[in-house]
Amino acid sequence: MSRLKEYISNISDLKDETFNKLKKCFQPLELKKKEFFVREGEYARQIGFLENGIVRAYFLNQAGKEYNKQFFVGPSIIGAYTSLLTKQPNKIAQQALTNCTILAAEYSEIEKLYENYHEIERLGRKIAEYYFLEKEQKEIEMALLDADKRYLIMKERFPGLESIIPQYYIASYLGISRTQLSRIRKKLLRS
Template sequence: MKELFTYINNISPISEDTFQELAQLFKPIQLKKNEFFVRDGEYAQHIGFLKKGIVRAFFLNQEGKEYTKQFFMDSSIIGAYTSLLTKKPNKIAQQALTDCEILIANFNEIEERYSKFHDLERLGRKIAEYYFLEKEQKELEMALLDADKRYLILREKFPTIETIIPQYHIASYLGISPTQLSRIRRKLSSS
């Protein structure tokens, strides 16, 4: 729980009393490589704190082609946030790319405590704001930057990811083919 407390306080400090209440809601689980935290079509109920491992968020288009929307690595909040808020089926699956250690809590139980613990409610807002800004940044990168620059940003953000997960997931995240990714990597390594 220490990692969770540190993570939370870096976003929006909460009191020890609030954390003790919150900590009671979280339970540890193990997610094996390729297992899903949440699937497409499920009604999400849990939010998680990824202590260790890598999880990808992805969706399939009508032709069945996968698009990786996001990677989550150690010390991240995961969960099907849109489904949690709207109470509608999830559209973006989250799958472990490595074995993962996760602390999970029922999202409704956290929300029920917002009126009693205002610092917890503020934390929820700050996390939502963070992910909104991250989403907008990714959209701008996809629209305004070429694949080479997007690749360099990915390497800066996740320096070890290429040694851990398959290249086709990285290519999907960048919006390019695995062949294009190979060309970019070759070009950058020779310059």
């Protein structure tokens, strides 16, 4: 729980009493590589704090092609936020790419705390704002930057990730083919 407290402290200050109420919602969860935190089509119930490991958020198109939307590297918050808020089936799966240590909480329990602990409600808002800004930034990058620049940003955002996960996941995240990723990597090695 110390990593959770440190992570939260970097986002928003919580009194010790408030943090103690919040931490009671979380239970340890181990995900093995390739296991899912949430699957497509499920109704999400939990939010997680990824202490260690890497999780990908991805979806499939009608032809069955995967698109990697996001990578989460611990420490990070994970969960099917849209499904949690709308109470609709999840459209974006979250799968462990490595063995992961997670603290998972029923989202409904955290929502109950919002009523009496405005610090927790503020924390939830700040986390949502962070992920909104991150999503918008990636959309801007995909629309305005060439693949070389997107690749360099990805390397900076997720240092060492490309040596841990398959290259086709990275290509999908960047919106390019594996062949194009290979060419970009070779070009950057020569320069």
